[in-house]
Amino acid sequence: MHRYVVKIGSSSLTSDEGGLNRDKIAFFAGELAALHQTGVQPLLVTSGAVAAGFTEIGYRKRPKHLHEKQAAAAVGQALLMQAYQEAFSRYGIGVAQILLTRSDFSNRLRIHNALMTIDELLRHRIIPIINENDTVSVNELKFGDNDMLSALVANLVKAQQLAILTDTDGLYTADPRKDPDAKRIERVEQITAELLQMAGGSGSSVGTGGMRSKVDAAQIASRGGVPVFVGKVKEPGDLLRATEGGGKGTYFETTVHPLSTKKQWVGFHSLPQGYIVVDEGAESALLTGGKSLLPAGVTEVSGQFEPGDVVEVQNLSRRVIGRGIVNYAAWQLHVTAGLSTEEVIKRVEVPRMEVIHRDEWIPFG
Template sequence: MTSRIVVKIGSSSLTGPEGGLNREAVTFYAAEIAALRKDGCEVLLVTSGAVAAGFRGIGYDSRPRLLHEKQAAAAVGQVMLMQAYQEAFAGHSIPTAQILLTRTDFCSRRAMNNAMMTVEELLRQGAVPVFNENDTVSVDELKFGDNDTLSALVANLLKASHLLILTDMDGVYSADPRKHPDAVRYEHIEEITPEIYAIAGGAGSSVGTGGMRSKIDAAKIATRGGVPVFVGQVKKPGDLLQAAAGTGKGTYFATRLASLPVKKQWLGFMSTPLGSLYVDDGAVEALLHGGHSLLPVGVRRIEGSFHSGDVVEVLGPDGQLLGRGIVNYDDTQLRSIQGLPSREIVPKLGEVHRLEVIHRDEWITLR
């Protein structure tokens, strides 16, 4: 069976320290991806770098900070970036295809499914799909975070066998090795714990926007969807093959979970929750360990305004997120029956479509 690998390359790996596209780097990564394809892999590329590549070309002395300036730089840089990829891959007789996405594309299940069908056809035709965020129309609150999240969503939706996130650090360390020479690198991470998050700092370079925190976030999304993740360096010829083979210069995030259905992926990572439900300990046990639905009796507090069929978040008594689900009641209905046993629901509301607040088939655990 052909392996399907998503490779994510960050801004710092594609541009110089002061910005501007590094053509030699693009040529190097194209050769590494071509080697993966010769080894029998389908490869999808998620790239950053449009703003960093374009800001000098449009006349800015340094990376812009204002949104409209970033978008102008991205409009220039995206053309440069794709031209460089197209020329680099052409040297290996590999066609490329540009796919620009925003978070709102993932919020629509129909748009998402159409995009994935297009990608499947591109792979059948032997092309390398090149994904990037559509920076020219994205707003800050809808951004993917240096495309780390985008790469995880793509890997999950297209049921990749691996996600390889390439960065200028050779993995996740117990502390910043640039400041702490005695820091220890994690070779393998079996579970992403609060301690792992605690060691992730901010952005590591002046040309990119994502730090190790966003890469751990991406690893959490991908592994939850059944995709193992590598975070590390690819600097020399053959490094990408080693990363895919499990012997790369970086950290491997393991997963024991099966691939999530598309509906569950949308629900967990792409939908927009319109409300929050706080539940008691009994509901926590039922949802996380019992495989049960959420009933009105377990709901203790309701926040937000929502309708039946909307997505809501569910939190435990400690305020920690448990997961997301599609709610069967309007918020006003639910407020009138929260905490009531099931036998009292019909006398209170009359005939209802479903007694459950969230059916287990419309639920995804995120803790």
């Protein structure tokens, strides 16, 4: 059964002053219902709890302090789910609320349980409505208006596509509001540094995500094997057209196969406990040679990690080229970095000679 993750931001669900716009919610419910009726399994990642709640709680404008945002989210989340429940009930579709934090993804047991819950809901044709648990999150807006959350969810459920809906019809070569010569980029085969530079900042006072956060999310999703659509859904049928390749936006393609749950956790969900810098030979072996990382290729070590922890790997230019599960404690790698296998055996006792085995490695290059 095909799965499609659809992310809707705050500005698409609320008025400019804050508060829910019921007409907008009814429209998106209709679009998702049409997708649901084709037999696929849609999942909705929504923003809007803070924007929905801050006017209700009595704030004149969107709050700045964390405790005020959390209070607004606590009020707004109930309003948001009530509005979705009423809108989807018109189509005979049930909905379920799932609230997640970044720490849920970093804990393999918790995110596995979340996936089992999602699978069960989809089996019963209920649409999961997923949002960040703003009320208990310790860092402000870590998911970038839930763009990153939608990418992690799309990878988790091995979706056929992630659709990030926005008020702009895709990524442009420049800001189309300021540059009349700006051209829309129809398809992206590879997200480059130049492309990331094109993605500007946030254009809305209600939401928190700009085009850059959407391109960052597309990069994470495509690395996990999920193609991404970033664009506009304004007319009836636009969402179906977007899933069929004719949407009003930019398509980010991928040639990567969906990753196993373990590799997803290593690459995107885990919290690295340090980093390792490698030389050019090791970089090439990891990115194109399909090889494991040996101590001889390590030039620098940072952090306090133990065997089984996840670490980032950087090249000599300090660009992160991937993540992996390390087989050495930090102190062991400090004393063996740059040494041959024979020398390593003389100095430390480790369960495996590889610093990171290729089966426990996720490249970002």
